[in-house]
Amino acid sequence: MIELENVAQSYGGERLLSDISLQLAPGSFHFLTGPSGAGKTTLLKLCYGELRPSAGQVRLFGADVSQMSRDDIAQARRRIGVVHQECQFLDHLPIHENIALPLTVSNRDTTAEAENLKELLIWVGLRSRAGALPPELSGGERQRAALARAIIMAPEVILADEPTGNVDWEMSQRLLQLLIELNRMGKAIVIATHDLNLIRAAKSQVSARVLRLKDGQVHAAGADL
Amino acid sequence: MDQVARVLQFLAGDPQADRVVPPTGFTVRLTIFTAAAMAFLAVFALALSLATGRLADRWSDALARTATVRISTAPGQLQAQTDAVLEILRTTPGVADARALDIEEQRALLAPWLGPDVPIDDLPVPQLVELTETEDGFDAEALRLRLSAETPGAVLDDHTRWRRPLVRAAQRLRMLGLLSMLLIALTTAAMITLAAQSALAANARVIQVLRLVGARDTYIARAFVRRFTGRALIGAVGGTVLGMLAIAFLPSASSAGGFLTGLGFSGAQWLWPLILPPLVAVLAFWSTRATVLRMLKELT
Numbered sequence: 001m002i003e004l005e006n007v008a009q010s011y012g013g014e015r016l017l018s019d020i021s022l023q024l025a026p027g028s029f030h031f032l033t034g035p036s037g038a039g040k041t042t043l044l045k046l047c048y049g050e051l052r053p054s055a056g057q058v059r060l061f062g063a064d065v066s067q068m069s070r071d072d073i074a075q076a077r078r079r080i081g082v083v084h085q086e087c088q089f090l091d092h093l094p095i096h097e098n099i100a101l102p103l104t105v106s107n108r109d110t111t112a113e114a115e116n117l118k119e120l121l122i123w124v125g126l127r128s129r130a131g132a133l134p135p136e137l138s139g140g141e142r143q144r145a146a147l148a149r150a151i152i153m154a155p156e157v158i159l160a161d162e163p164t165g166n167v168d169w170e171m172s173q174r175l176l177q178l179l180i181e182l183n184r185m186g187k188a189i190v191i192a193t194h195d196l197n198l199i200r201a202a203k204s205q206v207s208a209r210v211l212r213l214k215d216g217q218v219h220a221a222g223a224d225l
Numbered sequence: 226m227d228q229v230a231r232v233l234q235f236l237a238g239d240p241q242a243d244r245v246v247p248p249t250g251f252t253v254r255l256t257i258f259t260a261a262a263m264a265f266l267a268v269f270a271l272a273l274s275l276a277t278g279r280l281a282d283r284w285s286d287a288l289a290r291t292a293t294v295r296i297s298t299a300p301g302q303l304q305a306q307t308d309a310v311l312e313i314l315r316t317t318p319g320v321a322d323a324r325a326l327d328i329e330e331q332r333a334l335l336a337p338w339l340g341p342d343v344p345i346d347d348l349p350v351p352q353l354v355e356l357t358e359t360e361d362g363f364d365a366e367a368l369r370l371r372l373s374a375e376t377p378g379a380v381l382d383d384h385t386r387w388r389r390p391l392v393r394a395a396q397r398l399r400m401l402g403l404l405s406m407l408l409i410a411l412t413t414a415a416m417i418t419l420a421a422q423s424a425l426a427a428n429a430r431v432i433q434v435l436r437l438v439g440a441r442d443t444y445i446a447r448a449f450v451r452r453f454t455g456r457a458l459i460g461a462v463g464g465t466v467l468g469m470l471a472i473a474f475l476p477s478a479s480s481a482g483g484f485l486t487g488l489g490f491s492g493a494q495w496l497w498p499l500i501l502p503p504l505v506a507v508l509a510f511w512s513t514r515a516t517v518l519r520m521l522k523e524l525t
Binding site: 039050070071074075076077078082084088089090091092097101102104105106107149153 | 437
């Protein structure tokens with residue numbers, strides 16, 4: 001669904017990623033790890049068309065990103081759920097509207113999806129907080145809301161950038177369980193994290209591939225994790 | 226039909242789409258105020274253009290239809306020359322009517338300058354003959370030559386000499402009025418563009434979130450465009466109404482003589498300012514749309 005072929009990415013002349021090839025197939029589960037600043041977020045941005053590669057080719061659902069218009073990218077984003085590191089909500093709208101935002105912007109009828117939205121809120125445990133504004137939520141609640149927003153369009157791929165970055169262990173386990181459940185439904189999952197405990201916890205339940213980013217290259221991490 | 230349906234749909238709006246951009250009090254007020262002020266000024270520029278247009282028409286019309294022959298000669302010959310002039314005018318093609326002013330009329334003409342009690346009979350006042358043209362007009366040069374040959378004391382004054390600069394001035398004023406309208410329109414577009422730019426810059430994060438969840442540029446643009454068009458329309462309606470009221474309650478200038486015309490609208494001309502609000506709205510629509518689409522390409 002998402003393919004990277006010999007991709008390189010430079011920032012202001014400095015090469016951050018080079019010669020990266022990666023395929024995200026339906027039902028796959030990837031961890032992306034590495035020291036901070038290694039380019040995890042950059043690699044994810046390449047996967048959802050936020051960045052265009054300096055060299056190589058990125059294909060989203062078979063289409064070459066360099067040939068896609070802004071509208072094509074927007075269309076592809078509706079099939080990719082992104083859980084952003086800083087969550088990124090519209091602070092003036094209550095959380096349930098934020099979660100429904102992907103429906104709103106694709107002109108889908110949110111009233112028709114109300115039942116869906118309610119179930120989703122229960123699933124991520126935010127039913128009682130539905131009317132709260134994003135700044136009123138705790139870190140864990142925001143992360144769960146971000147996850148709910150990422151999956152409301154029933155995407156085929158979910159990209160999560162440090163989804164457990166600022167939540168406690170128990171909450172990170174809950175988030176992981178939600179992602180594992182989604183994976184069992186056939187979604188491709190990519191989680192960028194430097195939390196090795198989280199990776200270990202996941203590997204006991206799901207067959208996840210761990211990719212380590214180092215010196216601008218991806219290496220398959222061994223069984224030592 | 227398709228276009229009309231789209232405009233109606235745009236005006237009806239999508240309340241959900243409108244909410245994605247947070248309301249910003251200050252730019253709202255600025256945009257409304259700008260649109261109102263510009264519409265107010267535009268009403269005056271429009272009134273100026275229409276009034277000077279009327280003025281130019283009136284001057285060229287009223288003055289072009291008449292001319293005067295002035296006969297100054299020795300008192301004894303005055304009656305004979307007047308008769309000769311009237312005879313010449315009667316046989317001149319293009320002259321519809323010619324008539325010698327009587328003593329009372331001449332007195333009335335002079336009274337404002339010399340006072341009512343002047344013994345006009347004792348003064349060597351020239352005899353005036355008023356003539357009215359037909360639609361086609363007459364050949365002033367030919368008539369002048371004929372008069373000077375047959376009645377040496379008669380001089381034709383067809384008013385063009387002093388009418389022309391007046392009409393030219395009025396036409397220039399009308400052009401200035403139209404130019405003002407154009408400048409007002411451009412300024413409005415410029416101000417709305419700046420306001421839209423600052424609104425977009427202030428909402429860069431909102432736009433980023435919208436792009437992240439798969440919003441197309443046109444969706445994001447619509448949220449801003451609708452808002453600015455609405456504000457501009459509200460402001461322009463207010464400004465236009467105030468401008469029209471100000472002109473309606475302008476002290477009347479008609480007592481100063483029918484020669485000048487009051488600054489204002491007459492009759493159906495009152496309908497003209499009503500096109501200003503939709504015009505401002507269209508202007509706001511296009512300038513915001515162009516700005517937003519251009520800036521979105523730069524933002525992400």
